[in-house]
Amino acid sequence: MNRAALFVLVDGRFPAGGHAHSGGAEPAVADGRIKDADSLETFCRGRLHTAGLVAAALAAAAAAGHDPLELDDAADARTPVRAPRDTARRLGRQMMxxxxxxxxxxxxxxxxxxxxxxAHQAVVLGLVARSAGLTPLDAAYAVVYETVSGPATATVRLLRLDPFEATAVLARMAPALDQVAAAAAAAAGRVPDEGVDALPAASAPLLDISAQQHAAWNVRLFAS
Structure with a gap:
């Protein structure tokens, strides 16, 4: 196992295109749902337990060796809105x-x-983790960290939020990241016996709606 590869994979300088995406933070800032560190934390926690959990489980299942094409179809079924689905595939292509x-x-x-x-970013990331000698739990950690670090970093730019405050939000969320990564890996472990229906399908309708609206903006700082 090459655990140090995890640091390369989650490094914000890894050229996978994530820096161009806000994880839904840009429309949330525009709507006033993110206005300071406290509201950023609320947003990140909601994203973590919905989209983050789903993506982390898909990544963990791919890292465990489950059929990535079946997982990609499962990711489509769990992403009913076109804008986030297109974003996931663009990010997957860049990560590939x-x-x-x-x-x-x-x-x-x-x-x-x-x-x-x-393919969906989460599925690609899981296969990347597998290729790098990482475990399904490592793959889940990579996803959950990106789920919250992307919006936190974007909010620093969008609101001129103090980066120390944004980093403190991530630090406070560490126990929740542990919990969600473990739950995602556990769900992935059930796939060989139960199939992809064992994977979570948590939804975040407001994230989906705002992503579709954001895709139609004429001027925006982030791609999503």
């Missing part, structure tokens, strides 16, 4: 490009060939 240069594998090549327009 970076990962095949850093941790090349036949599994990544096969998924890239089967999904030339991009």
């Amino acid at each position: 490009r970076a990962a095949r240069a850093v941790w090349p594998s036949a599994e990544l090549d096969a998924l890239a060939a089967a999904r030339p327009r991009g």
Whole structure:
């Protein structure tokens, strides 16, 4: 197991395109749902326990060796709104490009060939973790951290929030990240016996609605 690879994967400088996305923070700031560190934390906790949990479980299942094409279909079924679905595939395509240069594998090549327009980011990340010698739990941690760090970083730019305050939000959320990553890995562990229906399907309708609205903006700082 190459645990140090996890630090490379979650590093904000890893060229997977995440810096161009706010994780829903930009429309939330515009709507006044994020206005300071406390409301940022509320937003991040909601995102973590819904979209974050779902994506982390998908990534953990891919890292465990489950069929990535079936998982990609499961991700589609859990992403009913077009804008976040398109975003997940764009991010997956970018991550695939970076990962095949850093941790090349036949599994990544096969998924890239089967999904030339991009598989869901969570599924790609799980396969990347597998190629890097990481565990399903590591893959879940990578997802849950990105789920909250993306909006936190974006809010610093959008609101000129003190970066110390944004980092303090992430630190306070550490126990919740542990909880969600463990739950995601446990769900992935049930897939061999129960199929993909064992994976969570938590929803966040307001995230979906605001993502679709944000996609129609003429001027925006972030792609999503």
